Amino acid sequence: MKKKILIVDDSSTIRLQVxxxxxxxxxxxxxxxxxxxGADLIDRDEISLVLCDVNMxxxxxxxxxxxxxxxxxxxxxxxxxxxxxxxxxxIRRAKDAGAKGWIVKPISAEQLVATVQKFVPA
Amino acid sequence: MQSxxxxxxxxxxxxxxxxxxxxxxxxAQSSGTFKVVAVVGFAGARVRGSLGLGATGISEDLVGxxxxxxxxxxxxxxxxxxxxxxxxxxxxxxxxxxPMVLRGVELRVEHSSVLLTYPFRTNDGELCAWIxxxxxxxxxxxxxxxxxxxxxxxxxx
Numbered sequence: 312m313k314k315k316i317l318i319v320d321d322s323s324t325i326r327l328q329v330x331x332x333x334x335x336x337x338x339x340x341x342x343x344x345x346x347x348x349g350a351d352l353i354d355r356d357e358i359s360l361v362l363c364d365v366n367m368x369x370x371x372x373x374x375x376x377x378x379x380x381x382x383x384x385x386x387x388x389x390x391x392x393x394x395x396x397x398x399x400x401x402i403r404r405a406k407d408a409g410a411k412g413w414i415v416k417p418i419s420a421e422q423l424v425a426t427v428q429k430f431v432p433a
Numbered sequence: 434m435q436s437x438x439x440x441x442x443x444x445x446x447x448x449x450x451x452x453x454x455x456x457x458x459x460x461a462q463s464s465g466t467f468k469v470v471a472v473v474g475f476a477g478a479r480v481r482g483s484l485g486l487g488a489t490g491i492s493e494d495l496v497g498x499x500x501x502x503x504x505x506x507x508x509x510x511x512x513x514x515x516x517x518x519x520x521x522x523x524x525x526x527x528x529x530x531x532p533m534v535l536r537g538v539e540l541r542v543e544h545s546s547v548l549l550t551y552p553f554r555t556n557d558g559e560l561c562a563w564i565x566x567x568x569x570x571x572x573x574x575x576x577x578x579x580x581x582x583x584x585x586x587x588x589x590x
């Protein structure tokens with residue numbers, strides 16, 4: 312069975328780009344538009360890895376990360392933050408909350424696939 | 434705030450961002466009217482302001498997006514992210530708001546002394562960025578320091 316990657320981003324452009332790249336690399340991809348939808352999908356679906364934007368309406372990525380990681384059953388779920396921002400304070404907050412990485416957009420397709428495969432072999 | 438430094442940061446950020454998107458930019462005079470505009474606010478302890486990005490005639494083939502409004506919103510977000518990272522490297526941290534997009538037949542940007550504008554011609558029309566930076570008090574940007582991470586970086590914990 313294919314591993315499922317969840318992309319949480321309010322931009323349909325980014326969701327589409329990431330979905331195309333990861334589907335081609337052999338993954339199933341689920342999409343969420345914000346942290347509320349993302350957290351819901353994580354609860355309901357078999358997700359192997361999450362790529363999560365930071366700046367989103369309703370619930371931002373860092374709040375979603377903290378919410379998800381506050382639940383013991385999601386302790387092992389790798390979450391990578393994918394954002395335009397690179398401020399140390401935000402990176403520290405993500406690391407402290409249990410994120411496995413911080414990716415600054417834009418990222419090449421090859422780099423994205425290689426990074427995902429470090430956590431989830433296709 | 435030293436406007437020459439801000440000017441250099443914004444110009445370099447616009448050119449590098451659209452370079453990664455395959456959008457060729459040529460500096461040009463702005464007509465000042467656009468069909469789609471994205472605006473993002475920002476604020477920090479020392480400064481606040483907004484960034485706008487307007488476009489006419491961006492081809493869907495060129496940008497590879499089904500939704501031009503979403504594309505320009507994401508571009509404005511990425512542009513302000515780049516600028517914010519460069520401000521942070523000079524000691525000025527800002528937080529970004531969620532972008533807002535306006536669409537119309539002819540959206541007009543009124544030029545003023547507080548706006549820095551960056552008009553470009555593309556193969557399909559016009560693209561213009563503008564930024565309004567308002568410090569709460571006299572603000573000096575520090576010497577440039579290395580950014581903790583920059584665009585395209587993957588930092589694993």
